[in-house]
Amino acid sequence: MLNLTINRYTNGPYSNRFFEILEKGKTLPVWQRKQEFLDILERNQIMILVGDMGSGKTTQIPQFELEAGYGVYRKQVACTQPRRVAAMSVSKRVAEEMDVTIGEEVGSASDSRIVLARRQY
Numbered sequence: 513m514l515n516l517t518i519n520r521y522t523n524g525p526y527s528n529r530f531f532e533i534l535e536k537g538k539t540l541p542v543w544q545r546k547q548e549f550l551d552i553l554e555r556n557q558i559m560i561l562v563g564d565m566g567s568g569k570t571t572q573i574p575q576f577e578l579e580a581g582y583g584v585y586r587k588q589v590a591c592t593q594p595r596r597v598a599a600m601s602v603s604k605r606v607a608e609e610m611d612v613t614i615g616e617e618v619g620s621a622s623d624s625r626i627v628l629a630r631r632q633y
């Protein structure tokens with residue numbers, strides 16, 4: 513369950529922008545099946561999720577996984593993209609949505625440019 517008082521990743525308060533983005537994010541189709549997704553993920557090693565363009569697969573699913581505890585004990589949630597620019601753009605967007613600093617809690621890596629997530633949980 514998301515604690516909406518303190519940002520668990522920074523231990524600081526959330527910005528107003530966080531709540532604006534969260535409300536918009538909750539309207540995306542993946543949010544309607546969030547618990548179903550997590551239940552299936554828990555019971556299986558591999559899961560193939562198919563959804564419409566813009567339904568929230570890229571930006572929301574990694575956050576669901578982190579929230580459910582998949583990113584702790586030196587594990588990380590990774591999201592692959594076919595292009596460097598897309599990888600950087602997604603990591604920037606997810607960092608913005610999580611209200612964290614890029615290079616701290618969220619990073620990106622490609623052949624020529626690496627901005628690692630410094631913090632691990």
Ligand SMILES: Nc1ncnc2c1ncn2[C@@H]1O[C@H](COP(=O)(O)OP(=O)(O)OP(=O)(O)O)[C@@H](O)[C@H]1O
Nearest residue numbers: 540563564565566567568569570571572573601605
């Ligand atoms: N950088 C961004 N700035 C503003 N809104 C964004 C940004 N990236 C994504 N969004 C919003 O988040 C929604 C979900 O995007 P997301 O990339 O998670 O969907 P997706 O299911 O992975 O789409 P696709 O199959 O096209 O990759 C989009 O509809 C868009 O409105």
